[in-house]
Amino acid sequence: xxxxxxxxxxxxxxxxxxxxxxxxxxxxxxxxxxxxxxxxxxxxxxxxxxxxxxxxxxxxxxxxxxxxxxxxxxxxxxxxxxxxxxxxxxxxxxxxxxxxxxxxxxxxxxxxxxxxxxxxxxxxxxxxxxxxxxxxxxxxxxxxxxxxxxxxxxxxxxxxxxxxxxxxxxxxxxxxxxxxxxxxxxxxxxxxxxxxxxxxxxxxxxxxxxxxxxxxxxxxxxxxxxxxxxxxxxxxxxxxxxxxxxxxxxxxxxxxxxxxxxxxxxxxxxxxxxxxxxxxxxxxxxxxxxxxxxxxxxxxxxxxxxxxxxxxxxxxxxxxxxxxxxxxxxxxxxxxxxxxxxxxxxxxxxxxxxxxxxxxxxxxxxxxxxxxxxxxxxxxxxxxxxxxxxxxxxxxxxxxxxxxxxxxxxxxxxxxxxxxxxxxxxxxxxxxxxxxxxxxxxxxxxxxxxxxxxxxxxxxxxxxxxxxxxxxxxxxxxxxxxxxxxxxxxxxxxxxxxxxxxxxxxxxxxxxxxxxxxxxxxxxxxxxxxxxxxxxx
Numbered sequence: 001x002x003x004x005x006x007x008x009x010x011x012x013x014x015x016x017x018x019x020x021x022x023x024x025x026x027x028x029x030x031x032x033x034x035x036x037x038x039x040x041x042x043x044x045x046x047x048x049x050x051x052x053x054x055x056x057x058x059x060x061x062x063x064x065x066x067x068x069x070x071x072x073x074x075x076x077x078x079x080x081x082x083x084x085x086x087x088x089x090x091x092x093x094x095x096x097x098x099x100x101x102x103x104x105x106x107x108x109x110x111x112x113x114x115x116x117x118x119x120x121x122x123x124x125x126x127x128x129x130x131x132x133x134x135x136x137x138x139x140x141x142x143x144x145x146x147x148x149x150x151x152x153x154x155x156x157x158x159x160x161x162x163x164x165x166x167x168x169x170x171x172x173x174x175x176x177x178x179x180x181x182x183x184x185x186x187x188x189x190x191x192x193x194x195x196x197x198x199x200x201x202x203x204x205x206x207x208x209x210x211x212x213x214x215x216x217x218x219x220x221x222x223x224x225x226x227x228x229x230x231x232x233x234x235x236x237x238x239x240x241x242x243x244x245x246x247x248x249x250x251x252x253x254x255x256x257x258x259x260x261x262x263x264x265x266x267x268x269x270x271x272x273x274x275x276x277x278x279x280x281x282x283x284x285x286x287x288x289x290x291x292x293x294x295x296x297x298x299x300x301x302x303x304x305x306x307x308x309x310x311x312x313x314x315x316x317x318x319x320x321x322x323x324x325x326x327x328x329x330x331x332x333x334x335x336x337x338x339x340x341x342x343x344x345x346x347x348x349x350x351x352x353x354x355x356x357x358x359x360x361x362x363x364x365x366x367x368x369x370x371x372x373x374x375x376x377x378x379x380x381x382x383x384x385x386x387x388x389x390x391x392x393x394x395x396x397x398x399x400x401x402x403x404x405x406x407x408x409x410x411x412x413x414x415x416x417x418x419x420x421x422x423x424x425x426x427x428x429x430x431x432x433x434x435x436x437x438x439x440x441x442x443x444x445x446x447x448x449x450x451x452x453x454x455x456x457x458x459x460x461x462x463x464x465x466x467x468x469x470x471x472x473x474x475x476x477x478x479x480x481x482x483x484x485x486x487x488x489x490x491x492x493x494x495x496x497x498x499x500x501x502x503x504x505x506x507x508x509x510x511x512x513x514x515x516x517x518x519x520x521x522x523x524x525x526x527x528x529x530x531x532x533x534x535x536x537x
Contacts, residue, residue, distance in 0.1 A: 055348050055361070057431050057493060061106050062346040062361050064434055064488040064520075065292045066314050066324035069100060070110045071439065071456045071483045079257070079313030079323035080119035080169070080238065083301045084144065090301065091144040092311070093120040093131070094325065099145055104304055105327070106349045115139055115148045119238075119297075123172045125180065130202055132170045138203040155204040163193045163209035169297070172197065173241040173272060181272045183239040183250065189215035191236050192252050194273060212276050213267060215254070221263050221283045222254035228261050238264070238297030241272065242308070248272055249338055251284065253296035257323070261286070262294035262315045266338060281337050285312055290395055291436070291516060292326055292344040293317065300330060303350035310340045317398025318515070324486055329356040346432050346488070346520055363520040366428045367414045367499065368395045376418035377468060377498075382407040392517045400438055400513040403503075412517060413500040415468070421530040430521035431493045433462055433475065437506070438513030439485030456483040459505040462519075464496035471500060478504045495524050 069077035075098030082093045083105075092100040092108065097116045100108040117133025122144060124130075131139040131148050139148035157164045163186060171183040180197040182205075191214030198204040215222055215234040224230035238253035248269045255261050263286035267276035285295040294315025303309040308330035316322035328347070331339045347359045371378045371390040380389035380401075387402030389412055403410035417426040439456045459480045463471035474494045499519050506512045 055351070055354060057361065057363070058490065060351060061104075061349045062432070062490065063106055063327070063349050064346045064432065065326035065328070065342075065344050066436070066486045067108075067326060068484050068486050068488045069108060069325055071485060072098060072110045072112070074098065074112070075110060076485075077325045079315075079325065080297050081311045081313060081325050082121050082299045083309075083311045084122055084124065085301055086124060086144055091122065092325075093122050095119055095323075101145075104350065105309065111145050113146050113148070115146070115150075119169050121170050121172065123174065125172075125174055125202065126178075126199075130172065132167060132172070134168050135166060137167075151201075151203045153203070155201070156198075157205055158209055163211055165190070169237045169239065171239045171241060172202070173243075175243070175272055179272075181241070183212075183241055185237045185239065185252075186211075186214075187235070187237075189232075189234050189236065191215060192239050192250065196273075210273055212250070212274050213278070216278075219254075219265070219278070219282065221261065221265070221286055223261075224255045224259070226259050226261060228255060230255075240299050242300045244308070244332065244338075245336065246270070247336055248276075250276055251298075251300075257294070257297065257313065257315060260288045260293040260315055260317060262296045262313070264296040264298070264312065268336075279337065281339060284338060285310070285340055285342060287342045290344055291397055291434075291518070292342055293397065295326060295342050305350040305352045305354065307350070307356050309350065316515075317396060318400070322397075329359050331356050363431055363522060365395065365518050366416050366430065366521045367393045367517065367519045369393060370414050370416065370418060373418040375420055377415040378418070379413050381409070381411040387513070392514045395516070395518075397436065397515055400515045401517075402511055402513045405511070410503045410512065411500060412514075413468070413498060414519070415498055416519075417497055417526075419529070422533050424529050425497065425527040427466075427495055427497055427524045427526055428521045429493050429495045429524040430464065430474070430499060430519050431491050432520040433487075433489050433491060434516065434518040434520070435460070435487040435501075436515040437485045437487075438510065438515060439507075455507045455509050456485040457481060457505075457507060458484070458487070458503065460501060460503045462491065463500040463502070464494045465498040465500070466496060468498045471498075474499075493521075 076096040077094045078096035080095040084091050090102045090105050095118045099111045099113045102108045117136045120133045122131045129141045129144050137150045137153050141148040165186050169185050173181045182197050183194050192212045193209050195205050195209045196207040198206040215236050217231050220228050222234050224233040234254050235256040236254045240251040242249045249266050251266045253264045263283040265282035266279050266284050269276040295312045298312035310330050311327045314324040314326045328340050346361045346363045348354045382404035383389045384402045389401045391399035392401035416428050419425050459478050462475040464474045465471045474491050
């Protein structure tokens with residue numbers, strides 16, 4: 001801070017000189033004083049920024065999408081996600097049943113909760129918790145984990161012509177004046193509706209239903225289909241209202257949850273009843289390639305860092321309708337436009353020291369498509385026709401590697417730097433791994449039952465080598481007993497040329513299938529080429 005003290009002394013000298021100059025106009029003096037204050041303020045901000053703790057891998061926890069959620073009897077985190085914050089804990093409810101609880105939005109435990117519907121929504125009002133969902137009643141409980149009891153069917157509702165087509169993808173919003181509003185879709189192309197609720201009976205409509213907006217074919221991303229090719233068909237759903245700085249942001253989803261073009265947009269208004277205006281930077285969430293595809297239908301919650309976070313559904317390519325959960329930071333520009341950068345690489349977890357625009361940890365995938373690359377020394381223990389080992393590292397959720405049935409300990413060895421004899425051999429420092437297994441390959445509407453046992457416990461290890469001969473263990477999960485079909489684990493940074501995955505045990509109720517094996521890291525120097533090439537300046 002020494003330079004700030006010096007700058008302050010210089011400022012005092014300048015101010016003294018300026019005051020001695022009687023012939024200078026008062027306006028000029030005030031202007032110069034303002035400029036000096038701005039310079040000082042800027043320097044203080046720079047100093048504060050430089051003093052911020054820099055995150056380090058291994059010291060600050062990261063997350064990676066899809067989130068590695070626990071699976072359990074009668075439950076899987078299959079999208080349509082609502083996250084609420086209550087008494088220092090975060091509660092996640094998803095299609096698939098049950099609830100997940102966390103202190104930090106990074107480490108989640110599963111809790112059994114009865115009566116969780118498809119597309120569950122949970123909200124706290126006047127000390128009680130209310131839960132609603134598709135084609136069901138309103139439930140009430142004394143705490144987020146229940147037990148929830150039914151308050152009966154929805155009351156004072158209009159018919160279809162009046163804007164009510166039954167309970168579906170509902171969102172109850174409580175404004176600052178404690179008034180309640182129910183947002184819901186009419187299904188299909190109908191769009192989003194709103195109605196005020198009776199504060200004495202939340203299952204009762206307290207006013208007339210208002211239609212806010214419907215499908216607009218000019219918004220190409222809203223159209224049905226894998227290429228948004230349906231000009232007259234869409235499925236508008238999943239509303240979520242968030243109020244920020246007096247502006248009401250109404251999120252909604254389209255084109256349909258079976259497509260990788262599933263996406264999310266938003267409208268804004270100055271009143272919870274509208275009128276709502278379409279945001280020009282739409283869609284808010286959309287991604288159709290890579291591992292994280294079809295991001296939509298979710299919720300916003302304030303994280304432990306004090307910033308807003310977007311949770312969302314991820315639509316997998318295979319099986320159609322297979323889904324996972326993702327989360328990322330919400331960003332607002334100076335004009336109040338909302339944005340979310342969809343990520344699928346390791347990001348810094350919620351931390352007050354990390355600005356919303358600085359979440360990327362810098363680690364990138366270093367294994368993609370390196371089995372069939374030219375001159376690759378990668379290898380595998382076995383594969384089945386149509387379930388090739390190369391599919392495990394093709395950066396797609398639509399394919400999978402399935403080892404031969406008699407392969408009791410499948411291995412996959414990836415050379416990180418396939419090279420010709422004229423190429424330098426690139427080395428990498430790896431620091432994380434993502435694994436996605438086929439698990440119980442049900443679609444999101446194929447719910448588990450409480451009689452089913454966990455079927456997603458996978459045991460494995462990761463080894464590294466510089467020469468492909470001598471290996472050291474980088475990650476040992478051979479005793480894992482946590483049920484997950486998606487895994488992200490940190491690895492103590494290790495410099496290497498080869499990475500070997502060995503699956504030591506897996507659920508025997510279904511054939512072993514690895515949808516994706518991604519190793520993350522950064523380049524770390526190189527070895528010289530075998531054959532010299534001309535040197536260039």
